[in-house]
Amino acid sequence: MKIGILGTGVVGQTLAGRLSGLGHEVIVGTRDVSATLANTKPTPYGLPPYSVWQKDHPAVKLGTFAEAAAHGEMLLNCTSGHASLDALKAAGERHLNGKVLIDVANPLDFSKGFPPFLTVCNTDSLGEQIQRTFPQVKVVKTLNTTNAMVMVNPSLVPGEHNLFLSGNDDGAKDSVRKLLRAMGWGDSTIIDLGDISTARGTEQLLPLWVRLYAKFQNPMFNFHVVSGASSQTR
Amino acid sequence: MKIGILGTGVVGQTLAGRLSGLGHEVIVGTRDVSATLANTKPTPYGLPPYSVWQKDHPAVKLGTFAEAAAHGEMLLNCTSGHASLDALKAAGERHLNGKVLIDVANPLDFSKGFPPFLTVCNTDSLGEQIQRTFPQVKVVKTLNTTNAMVMVNPSLVPGEHNLFLSGNDDGAKDSVRKLLRAMGWGDSTIIDLGDISTARGTEQLLPLWVRLYAKFQNPMFNFHVVSGASSQTR
Numbered sequence: 156m157k158i159g160i161l162g163t164g165v166v167g168q169t170l171a172g173r174l175s176g177l178g179h180e181v182i183v184g185t186r187d188v189s190a191t192l193a194n195t196k197p198t199p200y201g202l203p204p205y206s207v208w209q210k211d212h213p214a215v216k217l218g219t220f221a222e223a224a225a226h227g228e229m230l231l232n233c234t235s236g237h238a239s240l241d242a243l244k245a246a247g248e249r250h251l252n253g254k255v256l257i258d259v260a261n262p263l264d265f266s267k268g269f270p271p272f273l274t275v276c277n278t279d280s281l282g283e284q285i286q287r288t289f290p291q292v293k294v295v296k297t298l299n300t301t302n303a304m305v306m307v308n309p310s311l312v313p314g315e316h317n318l319f320l321s322g323n324d325d326g327a328k329d330s331v332r333k334l335l336r337a338m339g340w341g342d343s344t345i346i347d348l349g350d351i352s353t354a355r356g357t358e359q360l361l362p363l364w365v366r367l368y369a370k371f372q373n374p375m376f377n378f379h380v381v382s383g384a385s386s387q388t389r
Numbered sequence: 390m391k392i393g394i395l396g397t398g399v400v401g402q403t404l405a406g407r408l409s410g411l412g413h414e415v416i417v418g419t420r421d422v423s424a425t426l427a428n429t430k431p432t433p434y435g436l437p438p439y440s441v442w443q444k445d446h447p448a449v450k451l452g453t454f455a456e457a458a459a460h461g462e463m464l465l466n467c468t469s470g471h472a473s474l475d476a477l478k479a480a481g482e483r484h485l486n487g488k489v490l491i492d493v494a495n496p497l498d499f500s501k502g503f504p505p506f507l508t509v510c511n512t513d514s515l516g517e518q519i520q521r522t523f524p525q526v527k528v529v530k531t532l533n534t535t536n537a538m539v540m541v542n543p544s545l546v547p548g549e550h551n552l553f554l555s556g557n558d559d560g561a562k563d564s565v566r567k568l569l570r571a572m573g574w575g576d577s578t579i580i581d582l583g584d585i586s587t588a589r590g591t592e593q594l595l596p597l598w599v600r601l602y603a604k605f606q607n608p609m610f611n612f613h614v615v616s617g618a619s620s621q622t623r
Contacts, residue, residue: 270589277596278506305617312617319597348600355504356597362511363553363590366582367614375617380601383539383546383609 159184159227161220161242163191163205165198166259166303167233171215172208173307177337182216184223186245191217224250229257229330236262236281237274240288252291255327257334258282258354259298259306261361270365273358282321282354293327295320296354297335297345300364302374309339309377316377318345321353346380393418393461395454395476397425397439399432400493400537401467405449406442407541411571416450418457420479425451458484463491463564470496470515471508474522486525489561491568492516492588493532493540495595504599507592516555516588527561529554530588531569531579534598536608543573543611550611552579555587580614 160171161184168183175181185191185205192206202208209217224230224246234242239260243251262281263271275281282296297320298306305311318340322328332345348356360378368374394405395418402417409415419425419439426440436442443451458464458480468476473494477485496515497505509515516530531554532540539545543552552574556562566579582590594612602608 272512277510312615316615353600356600359593359596362593366587366590377615379613379615381546381550381611381613
């Protein structure tokens with residue numbers, strides 16, 4: 156499948172590399188291609204910049220937001236949450252409409268230091284903002300509650316643990332499940348919470364996530380919803 | 390130990406019954422004792438009102454917020470989150486100061502229907518509000534991320550799952566751990582997140598909790614933080 160990924164950070168790189176490895180044709184979109192390629196500074200977590208990462212992933216192409224969105228039959232928003240709406244507008248509504256958009260972003264603002272705060276929460280969510288702004292896009296919020304390495308390789312965290320799905324379109328959620336399954340997420344590990352407003356719940360998991368990360372000094376963890384009703388993951 | 394519990398709802402009843410059963414001397418505090426005893430309406434979840442519950446729990450005494458607070462060497466705030474500060478003020482700062490207060494409340498407002506919203510979140514929390522309002526009280530936020538039945542009997546949910554601790558006073562957290570241990574929470578199941586500001590993380594877990602409850606139609610579940618770093622609960 157042709158996939159467009161918006162965002163060149165660690166999440167975009169990691170998903171691009173994994174999906175390309177699974178045989179998908181991936182274009183990663185950025186605001187300014189030359190600036191992205193000219194940037195040789197490591198990322199905040201000490202990982203290589205996109206220009207270095209790309210040398211090891213020649214099958215993944217880099218383009219503008221609009222080029223990536225036009226290319227993709229399915230799209231992934233891996234931009235920083237505070238920049239997502241602008242990135243999607245730059246991608247162009249006509250390149251988004253009718254498509255499934257997996258929204259991986261979290262509206263976290265680190266500008267005031269740690270812990271970050273949410274720029275939208277409680278009675279709204281970034282997932283809903285994107286869905287409202289682009290009503291003809293099939294927004295599915297998922298993957299945003301775990302680290303990028305775990306997103307693409309859930310077995311890095313042992314035992315049972317979960318992903319959540321939020322979105323208004325059941326068909327879109329089915330196609331997202333298929334992509335998640337290919338990355339290693341068994342059907343029983345994916346909890347469909349309901350419509351896109353349930354993204355409020357998963358985005359607001361981040362304030363706990365960042366505190367656990369600070370405590371463990373290690374991002375390789377995830378949440379398991381343990382149910383007493385059936386003694387199985389629900 | 391003498392324990393004062395503020396709040397006569399399901400959470401207050403369940404914790405009072407359990408702690409009384411463990412041999413503690415429990416007084417439950419309410420705003421208006423006669424009104425609480427005169428109320429014969431079942432609770433919103435179909436459970437019996439306090440007046441009926443009390444007949445099965447003769448060892449638990451009912452008093453005013455001030456009487457319960459004055460009695461308790463350790464206190465539990467089991468009021469509705471939006472009423473907690475008023476209840477604590479009614480209890481009287483002099484009856485609270487120097488004591489450990491376990492804050493079980495969540496600042497959820499159901500007045501606009503489902504899903505409820507948080508009356509405080511993101512850059513503040515109810516736990517912090519209580520700590521700021523009563524600086525000489527040792528506030529420890531815990532138990533607020535799971536159902537009352539699970540709080541007092543964690544084995545109702547099979548396998549490993551967690552509680553979180555937030556608070557500024559390590560000695561207070563140690564005494565809370567001891568109480569939790571007596572109710573069945575093994576030391577390895579309790580994750581100390583840090584100071585009281587980390588209550589933002591656990592209170593903001595509620596928007597996800599209520600959606601999971603709506604999906605499962607059953608409150609007997611809990612969260613397990615699964616860590617890949619040691620293949621153990623952290």
